[in-house]
Amino acid sequence: MSASDVMAELAGGAFCRLSQFAVSRACGDDARVFLNGQLSSDVKTLPAGCWQLSSYSTPKGRALATFVLANDPTECVESGFWLITRRSVAELTFKRLAMFVMRSKVAWAHDTHAAFGVCGTGGRELLATWLGCEPPAEGACVVATLDTVGLDADATATDCRVLGLGGAAWWLLVPLAQADALAGRLAHCLPERSSADWDAVEVAAGRPWVESETREAFVPQMLNLDLTGGISFKKGCYPGQEIVARTQYLGKVKRRMLRFAVDGVAASVAAGTSVFAAADADQALGQVVLAAPGDAGSQQLLAVLQMDLAAGADLRLAEASGPALRPLPLPYPLD
Numbered sequence: 001m002s003a004s005d006v007m008a009e010l011a012g013g014a015f016c017r018l019s020q021f022a023v024s025r026a027c028g029d030d031a032r033v034f035l036n037g038q039l040s041s042d043v044k045t046l047p048a049g050c051w052q053l054s055s056y057s058t059p060k061g062r063a064l065a066t067f068v069l070a071n072d073p074t075e076c077v078e079s080g081f082w083l084i085t086r087r088s089v090a091e092l093t094f095k096r097l098a099m100f101v102m103r104s105k106v107a108w109a110h111d112t113h114a115a116f117g118v119c120g121t122g123g124r125e126l127l128a129t130w131l132g133c134e135p136p137a138e139g140a141c142v143v144a145t146l147d148t149v150g151l152d153a154d155a156t157a158t159d160c161r162v163l164g165l166g167g168a169a170w171w172l173l174v175p176l177a178q179a180d181a182l183a184g185r186l187a188h189c190l191p192e193r194s195s196a197d198w199d200a201v202e203v204a205a206g207r208p209w210v211e212s213e214t215r216e217a218f219v220p221q222m223l224n225l226d227l228t229g230g231i232s233f234k235k236g237c238y239p240g241q242e243i244v245a246r247t248q249y250l251g252k253v254k255r256r257m258l259r260f261a262v263d264g265v266a267a268s269v270a271a272g273t274s275v276f277a278a279a280d281a282d283q284a285l286g287q288v289v290l291a292a293p294g295d296a297g298s299q300q301l302l303a304v305l306q307m308d309l310a311a312g313a314d315l316r317l318a319e320a321s322g323p324a325l326r327p328l329p330l331p332y333p334l335d
Helices: 003-012 031-036 087-099 120-131 176-187 195-205 241-249
Strands: 014-017 021-027 050-057 063-071 081-086 107-110 113-119 141-144 160-164 169-175 255-262 274-277 280-293 299-306 315-317 325-328
Touching (some): 003 195, 014 195, 021 031, 021 087, 031 081, 050 087, 063 087, 063 160, 081 169, 113 176, 113 195, 120 141, 169 176, 195 280
Antiparallel strands (some): 014 113, 021 107, 050 063, 063 081, 113 169, 141 160, 160 169, 255 299, 255 325, 274 315, 280 299
């Protein structure tokens, strides 16, 4: 099955267990101020029940992780902020963040919830039935108790969250103790696809995810976070802020994340795989950020490339004689 076939089936309706994502939570009186001083986005102005993209960088401005950061709909310090990132970088990222909490009133909760993806027309209809209204739009997050999503209302853990991702896709954050039960409920209504298939949704949305292979490889603008609300240039300092601001104001961003399709690839394309021009075998033009495999050797991917050298070039994967990359559109403008 090709990557386009995967997208067609997801558009009809499916669910996925998203083991590639780690779900954490920052709670406490100082959680908002603390996160605003560490992450690239403007956490102070993020309303309850909304989410934004964000990143966490080294002092040299290199991204250690990217997030979907959600302010809980209850606007309660006990619920706080949800941070969803790739599992391959989660442990090191949160260990580093914890080092700077010091005397701030911030408490972390890790891996208390599992992430599920629900998508397509079938997913929309199911969530509308469960919630009794249209599921949340892009950028919104709502509370759904266990009985709301068809599980045992008497269970002790009743906090679920539904995040609207746009493009007929949603995340469900479910207490770990109830994850298997929810999977069973979803399986009665929707076909299950793999976690790798869900990455086709992430690629199509142009959401950048830093993996262990690309940790410290990119400045946040290279991942288009300045174009998608993941960077604030008006707030105060955070790690790497000086580099990020200098990149923005002293000249055009020279590297950008673009979307491609590639055929003739038997194995999954790993994050960090180099991209070359066919005419130059000596210098890589960029790296793969995220790829979504298909079963017939066709994949789509996001890659950060040096724009001046990539423009008009015959781009190839892994080596100058590798499979050709075909440009695909992103759902947001690069200007």
